Amino acid sequence: MNGVSLLGKILGKVYTENDANLDYIRNKKIAILGYGSQGRAWALNLRDSGLNVHVGLERQGNSWKQAVSDGITPEKTEDALKDSDIVIFLVPDMVQRKIYTEKVMPVLRDGMDLVFAHGFNIHYKLIVPPENVDVYMAAPKAPGPSVREFFVKGGGVPVLVGVHQDHSGNALNKALAIAKGLGATKAGVLETSFREETETDLMGEQLDLVGGLTAMLRATFQTIVDLGYRPEMAYFEAINEMKLITDQIYDKGLSGMLRAVSDTAKYGGLTVGPYIINDEVKKRMREKAEMIRSGKFASEWIEEYDEGSKHLQALMDDLDNSLEEQVGRELREIVLRGRPKN
């Protein structure tokens, strides 16, 4: 069977505009905890969708200033949580348990909702809510800035919804309402479980989107430079053009991208790609996917975070100081000058 003959038979239910009703959450006090990548997008999109949004922050730092400059009046976490009906966790995954234990638990009431953008804390049992609350998720399949950008332009990014606990009997309807408020029903909303979302999200970002991609771009850059070519040539080829190639994939799929490049690139790409990403590499991918499934990755990350994220910081410092990032900082000035303005 090819992709075309399967069309329309693979996806489960896709929820769109008429499947979701904002009334389920319209008159509720929504406390958004965190104003970072997702927090900013959620607060602004839900506010612009006419919902009663309060932003709760722990301190008056950069997020606070950003919120104020966006026309939001942030509050101390305790004030945002006071009498709230829906609590949305948009602080980093590793911070959620502390905020839950110290700030949310003391004010949890029968019938409140706990909402997540990623299932990590619930799936790995860092947060174990009582039975008398709804626990659901709306997980954008996009970085926070895109969640806002798509909404502002009249669209929305796809979102996955999932229900962990349905005390009210309406958890799915409320998750769909949140997704609609974010703009996601303009695209489509798919249903998942906390387990499936958590594990596949981690697999995607480690094996390819964030981990595999960064390592592959750097390895290609380093290979070209090691052969004596100039770093700026290597940066253009190995790193900068990736966006334009993935734009093609985004719009037209893998085969559409292949049809947009030359036959030479097509032949070289389709023969050399699987030689590089060979069975040995796939075996290593599987090994890391199994660590996600067993919870070993979660334990490793929690331990690293609890010890001050020193290893993570060292890896970021190494990247920031690399030749590819140095040349990239200079080249982006040229590249971004030529980017069309919307």
Ligand SMILES: NC(=O)c1ccc[n+]([C@@H]2O[C@H](COP(=O)([O-])OP(=O)(O)OC[C@H]3O[C@@H](n4cnc5c(N)ncnc54)[C@H](O)[C@@H]3O)[C@@H](O)[C@H]2O)c1
């Ligand atoms: N970043 C994304 O694009 C993305 C995509 C999908 C899902 N998610 C999920 O969304 C949730 C939020 O992630 P994010 O990347 O938007 O977070 P972020 O790191 O961008 O946001 C951090 C926010 O939390 C606050 N914060 C940071 N450390 C804190 C601490 N120790 N105590 C209290 N507040 C603190 C910051 O001031 C900021 O307001 C996570 O569950 C994440 O997995 C993120």
Ligand SMILES: CC(C)(O)[C@@H](O)C(=O)O
């Ligand atoms: C944007 C991503 C990588 O898809 C998200 O999952 C995250 O954790 O930031």
Ligand SMILES: [Mg+2]
């Ligand atoms: Mg993620």
Ligand SMILES: [Mg+2]
């Ligand atoms: Mg993701």
